Amino acid sequence: MPDDRAKALLAQQGAVLSHFNGLKRKDPEISDAVAAILTLVKLMESSNAETLSGLVDTIRKATSVMLKTDYSYASIKSGCEQFLRYTTLANLQETNFQKIMLHRGKIFLKNALGARAKIVTTAQQFVDDGITILTHCRSRVVLQVLKAAAMEKKRFTVFITEANPDKNGYLVQEELSKVGIPTTVILDSAIGYIMERVQMVMVGAEGIVENGGSAKVADRSPFKIHRELKSILGDETIEVTKLGSGDLMVELKSNDQAKKLEQSRHSLTSL
Structure with a gap:
């Protein structure tokens, strides 16, 4: 008897793996989460579990x-x-608990399948003519947006991070270039340098985890905007000019220029 149960379990696990991998091979653009949910619905349809705890297990x-x-x-x-x-947020005390769970599972699957189209329809309205967009990692939803x-004849450019270690940024560049969208791939560490040039940041949510992370690499909670507040009190009027990274010198060509730059920095520090 235990051997029969073990064989049945192995057969079931093999069927789950085969169905899941088959979905991914058939449609590489289907998200991993949706493929997993489709597999669970298929499993529930063929399950002969006699108790709620058995089906959940x-x-x-x-x-x-x-x-x-x-x-x-x-x-x-x-x-x-x-x-x-x-699927378990329902009254499952009745004998037909499996039918109820399967029905709710199909509703959840329908919502998941339609979510991407709704996001694309809504989000593309926020892409204005002439803006510059920054994106990180390879999000299928962001790509479709x-x-x-672009299909609406909007003109915009996109900065794409390399997204190490798998360098998915180059895949994003290739796909966007096919539809005529100007793109530039940047180092992950160059996000701060490039940020002042962009008007919009778009990232996908591969999976929301407990610490608030949403994408595969390097974004957390998804973004926090901090505003620094300082009070300056002086006995005379001074003019403060905000400098961006574009105003910084990339290369010093002579010692005289270096001395002038050092003097100007000293003057600002003394203020």
């Missing part, structure tokens, strides 16, 4: 199998957790 084991693949851990984890939470804006 089956879903959790299937989730663990998909988490061991090479696809995004955060995306699969967050998608499956949201799916399980939504930018392509939709």
Whole structure:
């Protein structure tokens, strides 16, 4: 009997893995979370669990199998957790709990499948003519938003971070260039330097995790804007000019220029 259960479990895990990988091969642009949810719905349709705890346990084991693949851990984890939470937020004390969970699961899947189209329709309206956009990592939603804006004959340029270590930024550049969008790939460390030139930052949310992180690399909570406030009190009127990174000298050509720059910095410091 234990051997039969072990064989059944292995067969079920193999079916889950096969279905999930098949979805990703068939449509590479489908998000990892949506592919995982489709797999869970398929699993629920064929499940013969007799209790609620048994069905929940089956879903959790299937989730663990998909988490061991090479696809995004955060995306699969967050998608499956949201799916399980939504399907169990109902009165499941009745004997037809499986039917209720399956129905709610299909509703959740429908909402997930339609979310990208809604975001694209809404977000592309905020892309104005002549603006410069910065994007980080490779978000399928951001790509579709930018392509939709380009289809509306809007003219804009895009700065793309390399997104190390896998350098997905170059894939984004290739895809945007195909639809005629001017792009420039920058180092991840150059974001601060380039920020004053952009009017909009667009990033996707691969998976929302506990610490607030949303993308695969290097963004957290997604963005926080801090305004520095200083009070200056003086006995005479002074004029303060804000300098940006574009005003800084890239190269000093002579010792005289270096001395003048040092003198000007000393004067500002003394104020």
